[in-house]
Every structure is written in C-alpha cells, then in structure tokens.
Amino acid sequence: MSTAAVLSPVEYVRRLPVEDREAVFRSLIEDVYDVNGRVRAIPLHDAAGRPLGMLLPPNAEEARWQAMLAEMPPNVREVMTRPSPPDFDPSQCLTDDQMEQLRREVYGQSP
Numbered sequence: 092m093s094t095a096a097v098l099s100p101v102e103y104v105r106r107l108p109v110e111d112r113e114a115v116f117r118s119l120i121e122d123v124y125d126v127n128g129r130v131r132a133i134p135l136h137d138a139a140g141r142p143l144g145m146l147l148p149p150n151a152e153e154a155r156w157q158a159m160l161a162e163m164p165p166n167v168r169e170v171m172t173r174p175s176p177p178d179f180d181p182s183q184c185l186t187d188d189q190m191e192q193l194r195r196e197v198y199g200q201s202p
Contacts, residue, residue: 120146130154 129148
C-alpha cells in the first residue's frame with residue numbers, strides 16, 4: 092500500500108513544468124469555449140468566488156457589436172458604420188477618465 096499523498100488536480104498542474112502548464116491552460120480554455128461559446132465575454136472567478144476578470148473570446152466583441160448594430164435605427168446604424176475619415180486622430184477622442192467625469196457631471200454620480 093502506498094503512503095504517497097494524493098495530489099489535487101490543481102496541485103498536480105502547479106508542479107508541472109511551465110510549458111506543460113501552458114498546454115493544460117490552453118486545453119482548459121478550449122473546454123470553456125466549448126461550454127460557453129465564443130461569442131460572449133465569460134466571467135472568471137477565483138476559488139472563493141472573487142472576480143478575476145473576463146475571458147474575451149476573439150469573436151465576442153464582433154458579435155456584441157453586430158447585435159448592437161441590429162438594434163439601432165437604420166439612420167443611426169448608417170452613421171455608426173461609416174468609415175473613419177482619413178484625417179481621424181484618436182488622440183482627440185475623450186479618455187475613459189474624461190467620460191467618467193462627464194457621467195458624474197450629468198448624472199451626479201458614476202453609473
């Protein structure tokens with residue numbers, strides 16, 4: 092009879108070389124996609140249920156954008172799908188901080 096301790100799956104994977112852990116991770120991500128699909132963001136949580144972030148499959152943003160476009164009135168959709176002008180300068184756009192400041196000014200607080 093063996094007296095060796097039985098490792099949990101997590102402990103086992105953590106003891107693997109980095110290359111093998113990465114292969115396990117890629118395989119698990121594929122499993123998550125198979126279960127949840129590849130067209131929406133998938134929330135990730137740690138073992139205690141605290142949010143870690145979002146897994147964003149490559150097609151998720153495109154699918155979200157297409158769904159939003161489908162709900163827009165035709166005149167708005169036409170404007171939103173126009174190509175950017177050749178002289179478009181993204182540095183002239185509002186930053187996230189500026190948008191948050193506008194929200195506070197308009198709504199009195201962060202939404």
